[in-house]
Amino acid sequence: MRKRIRLHQVRVGMYVDELESGEVASSHVVGSISSAGDIDLLMNSRAISVVIDTRKGLDVDLDRRDGNALALASFESDLGSKFSAEQIQRARKAIEDTRPCVRDLLEDARRRGAFRLEVADKAVERVMLEAMTNAGAMIAVAKLKKQDEGTFLHSLAVSALMVTFGRKLGLDEEKVRLLGLGGLVHDLGKMLLPAELLRKRGKLTIDELGVMRTHPLRGYELLEQIEDSPKPVLDICLYHHEKFDGTGYPYRLAGSAIPDAARIAAICDIYDALTSVRPYKRAWTQAEAVETMLQSRGHFDPDLLKAFVSKMVVDGTIQ
Numbered sequence: 001m002r003k004r005i006r007l008h009q010v011r012v013g014m015y016v017d018e019l020e021s022g023e024v025a026s027s028h029v030v031g032s033i034s035s036a037g038d039i040d041l042l043m044n045s046r047a048i049s050v051v052i053d054t055r056k057g058l059d060v061d062l063d064r065r066d067g068n069a070l071a072l073a074s075f076e077s078d079l080g081s082k083f084s085a086e087q088i089q090r091a092r093k094a095i096e097d098t099r100p101c102v103r104d105l106l107e108d109a110r111r112r113g114a115f116r117l118e119v120a121d122k123a124v125e126r127v128m129l130e131a132m133t134n135a136g137a138m139i140a141v142a143k144l145k146k147q148d149e150g151t152f153l154h155s156l157a158v159s160a161l162m163v164t165f166g167r168k169l170g171l172d173e174e175k176v177r178l179l180g181l182g183g184l185v186h187d188l189g190k191m192l193l194p195a196e197l198l199r200k201r202g203k204l205t206i207d208e209l210g211v212m213r214t215h216p217l218r219g220y221e222l223l224e225q226i227e228d229s230p231k232p233v234l235d236i237c238l239y240h241h242e243k244f245d246g247t248g249y250p251y252r253l254a255g256s257a258i259p260d261a262a263r264i265a266a267i268c269d270i271y272d273a274l275t276s277v278r279p280y281k282r283a284w285t286q287a288e289a290v291e292t293m294l295q296s297r298g299h300f301d302p303d304l305l306k307a308f309v310s311k312m313v314v315d316g317t318i319q
Contacts (some may be wrong), residue, residue, distance in 0.1 A: 001054045006285060010042055015057030016050050032057060049285050083137040091137040094130035095156060098123045102152050102184065109191035109222060117226050124180040127159050128173075131180075135164040143276045143283060151187065151198075154272060159183035161268035161312075168311040169264075175232070179261060182236030186265055189219025189237070213249050216241055235259035240266050245298030263301040267293070267308050270300075286313060 002017055010016070014033045019042075033039060042050065052060075079088060101123035108114045130138050142157035162183035166176040190198060193215055197208055204212060220238040223229045239253065239262035246254030274289035284292070290309055293300060 002051050003054060003060070004049050004051050004288065005060050006049055006283070007043055009060050010039055010050060010052075011058055011060075012039070013058040015053045016042070017053045017056075018051035049288065079140055083140065087134055087137040088141060090130065090134050091141040094126060094134075094138055095141060095153070098126050098156060099152065101126075102155060105185070105188075106151060106155075106191050109188050113192065113222060115185075115188065115222055115226055117229065120181055120184055123156075124159060124163075124177060124184055127156065127180050127184075128163050128177060131160050131163045131167075135160060139164070139272075143272075145276050150276075151190065154276070155184050155187060157272045157276070158186060158265070158268050161272060162264060165264060165268060165308060165312055169307060178230050178232040179236075179264060181230070182233040182261055182265060183268060185219065185223065185233065186236050186240050186269060187215065187219070188222060189215035189217065192218045192222070213241070217250050232259070232261040235262050236265045238262070240269055242266070243299050244301050247298065258301075263304055267300050267305055271308070 010033060012033050012035065016030050016033060019030065033042075083091075101119050105115065105119055105123075108116060127138075139157055139160050142153045142160065145153045159180045160183075162179040163176055166179040171179070193211060197204075197211060200208070216238050220234055223234055223237055236259075238250070239258055242248035242251065242253045242258045242262060243266075244255060244258065244263070246252050270293060271289055274284045274292065275286060277283040290313055293305060294309070
């Protein structure tokens with residue numbers, strides 16, 4: 001079986017059938033991987049991904065621990081090739097600055113079923129400031145999601161993506177702020193779900209999936225209790241899993257019946273999920289994520305998705 005994988009997943013014993021966007025002559029890298037030197041050629045080829053044939057060689061994920069270590073090394077190398085040390089340092093500082101606010105928000109929701117809008121506003125102000133000149137680095141740094149901070153970094157990354165996308169769409173700063181705030185709290189309802197459900201790595205049962213799909217409504221109901229909760233923020237929380245063709249949840253809304261802010265959130269949410277590095281799955285390349293999203297007909301607002309790709313996705317990173 002032919003399977004596309006990332007460069008860091010290549011092992012001795014695999015058979016490489018095809019290189020995607022490589023600059024090294026294919027005769028040097030296509031075929032059986034028999035030595036560390038072959039792997040070095042691949043890593044230096046600047047390819048986006050490779051296609052292996054598991055009928056002719058080894059498959060992936062034979063050693064998960066080793067794969068995770070290589071994934072981390074590949075991530076750090078890729079980060080350093082796209083951004084300066086100063087940009088990366090600034091991005092990490094911005095994430096650390098927002099960490100207490102976002103973690104307080106999530107813990108308040110988890111433990112007390114409470115939400116403080118002023119704390120969320122403070123975090124979004126920091127995101128907006130950094131995204132003004134360093135959005136790509138902050139979003140990239142937030143892609144490395146460890147087991148104990150996945151929800152925090154996903155919320156932060158979606159917020160940064162929505163702030164950046166909103167600005168690319170030419171929205172005024174108040175609308176951009178509300179997009180950022182909505183991105184920050186879009187998964188707030190998950191904090192009200194059983195912890196064991198959130199930690200489960202395998203496929204969910206039908207019953208578990210039903211419970212998981214209550215999180216938009218749970219988050220909405222929590223936010224609705226807050227006086228003067230902005231409508232776009234409520235819309236993002238409640239409708240970010242609706243699909244443009246009407247097959248989403250919780251209400252199977254379609255087309256323009258889905259609020260604009262929620263349609264933007266759906267794109268940013270899925271993009272971050274696909275391109276993130278996690279302990280239990282590989283990150284997709286930007287090319288893989290965009291290709292999959294473009295081919296997922298009916299899932300996203302097609303005009304907004306085209307705008308996201310044309311205005312946001314540049315040279316392998318977010319601009």
